[in-house]
Amino acid sequence: MRCNSIRVKLWSAIILTILIILVMSMIFQTSFLSSFYYNQKVREVEEDARDIARALGRNEYNFNVPYIDAIRNVNDVIVVTDYSGRITYITGSTDYKQGWFFGLKYLNKILKGQKIQDENKMLRGLDSIIIGVPIVKTQNSLWDVKQKQLYEQYIESEDLQMFIGAVYIITPLEPLEITTRAIRTQFLYIFLGAIIIASIIALFLAHSFTEPLIKINDAAKEIAKGNYNTKIHLKSSSEITTLGDTINNLAKQLSRVEQIRREFIANVSHELRTPLSYLKGYAEIMIDGLADTEFEREKYLNIILEESERLGKMVDEILHLSQIEAGSIQLKLSPFSMDSVIKRTIDKMLPLAVKKDISIKYSNLDGDLLLCLADENRIKQILINLLANAVKHSYDHSNILISSYRLNDRIYVCVRDNGEGISEEDLPFIWDRFYTAGKSKDKSIEGIGLGLSIIKSIINAHGCDITVNSVVGEGTEFCFWLPSYQES
Template identity: 35%
Template sequence: MLSNSKILPVLLALWTGVITACFFSLYTDISQLYILGATVIVFVLTYLLYYLVFEHLIFTEIHKLYTLLTKVKKKDYELTKGELVKVEDPLSRLHEEIVDFASRKEQEITELKKLETFRREFLADVSHELKTPIFAAQGFIHTLIDGAIEDEGVRDKFLTKAANNLDSLNVLVEDLLTISQLEIGEIKMQCQNFDIHRLAEDIFEQLEETAGRRGVKLRFHKHTPRSCYIYADKYRIGQVLTNLIVNGIKYGKERGNITVSFNYQNDYVFVSVQDDGPGIESRHLNRIFERFYRVEKSRSKDKGGTGLGLAIVKHILEAHDSKIYVSSIMGEGTIFSFKLRKGKVINEKG
């Protein structure tokens, strides 16, 4: 390429000089010395012009493109976009396109690496979560098979424990199916107008016994309206509220309070679920909605749960074009909040 960039301008300049000399020779009144001088000047100027064009505007750019393509061929997508200049000439635009292509490929590779890491972690977590109830139930049943079934007291106790572990396994599988279906969009939100205040009251009644065992009071904020209509999937929002309230019962303060509030703001209803428990450290707040993530390794194990509740909450709200927010102060409690579209008030008497 280097030899071509120098030889080609010489040949073109020489050809231009010859044409110039032939042109001036047509005039008989022009001296040979003048023709020679003009030819030399045209040759030199033409050579410099061609050399500049080929060397700096063509061959240099082609060399850059060749270098970029070599990197792309070697799957080296870490190219510098800062060197680009926004110009209209085709070579520079092609240069820009290659760099842009390489940047997109680099982003895709980074995302694929993240997904691969996530997949490995997810498989490890699922295997661990499934192993615990399966091995526990297996141990109880094998103990009964080995002869303990003859003891009525041991038999009933072990069968109950095996059944509890299998129930936990069933809940885990159902939660895994739910979150998988939500992620791929298989579950569609069946939106309707309904009173979320009444829905929360029903959930309070369902969880009254669970909350009572820890002395936790379920209540509404004093400024919450007696009725509050939203437009959403009633069943799925029920899941969201249930998961958040159950989470507060398990990890909040014993003999504490869980406060639910609804507030109208323009075309939305802002919902919050607050506990007065020990709080969550800030380093955990960005990760608590990940599947199987545990603030404390033993928390969910000791208090039940699949580790998928908050992940399901996140996906359900995203399907409603919303987002879950969390704020927490150590020693004071945690607040989960989100917004939903305001619904039309239904006249249930009519």
């Protein structure tokens, strides 16, 4: 598996995201919980020390009474000293004895009524915390008023002789460290479990995401090789399935284009071969002097002329379409009467329709000149091509209907034939170059499939559009619109 593949990158991104979240959570939780437990422990020990100090200040305990009720942890050490730092009571430790001095470095703060908080290794060399509070000499009758306020706020301006000693409680930090280690161990197991589960899920997601892309890529390679029968069958998210359908449709379109290209080459080869064979054959007859009479010579020359014109028309259609698509042809816009152009075009195409006993009927629904602003010569070309196409695909003894009308600022023209029609399968491709939806029975008007493509290119160059409606066996109708001419 390549390191730069989508599958590896997706898997790595998911795992990295989970790792970052877990590491940040572990750091936050251990740091937060350690701080929380530490501060909670300090508050509890300080409250115990104050309870003892208040009781001693009111003479409710003497130094021979144990202070077990105030001890939350059996490992705590309680030390009571007088105002000089001499131990008057101690429990929980054999390292110090009554009468020894303790906490001299904290004495100044204690005599100022301040509490002290420090860390040491007094308990069997383990990390521990020491909390010390002063003992304030009070009278029971005054405790609820002035002395309680004095004790709680430690007013420094009062007489120092009121602080008669201190209470120290030393408690080990080992339970806190054990708790922190337990949390870290728990997070380690969670961490490892989450990585394993996340890896499985990430691999599954990466596979489900990349597998369709691999299939699409393989299909694209096959299409690039010319294998347009490639099909992709995907069961994935809607977006990827849509992409697969697009590739399938692309293959279908390319297959159609390839078929059209082959047909075009075959058609062009056939169409060019016919006039070229006529030109060559009759030219050889003329050169060899085989035309015995003037009539025969004139006949052969007319055939050469007709085939030359036919050949030139084919070449002109191909070059014309290329020029339109390249944008090298400039439209010459001018106002003209669509009604007049349609009538002249009908007169020109009528002899072609008469050969098949087809009548051409025209209806101007508005009865006016239908002034348009467009390139008149190009529009004539469009009408000729549409009428020639209608004659080509109409049944003998049928009718071709042309209608025109004005709607708002547009002039609409529709050409309808009664012929073989265009199948629904062919409709999306009739505007493609070299595409012929059907074969005309009239070989004299057989084309090479450029007419409709030229028509659409010219209409679109005017910023307008052309539509088609067709029913097989009933006929086809083409409608286009152009901007009407406004004198203002």
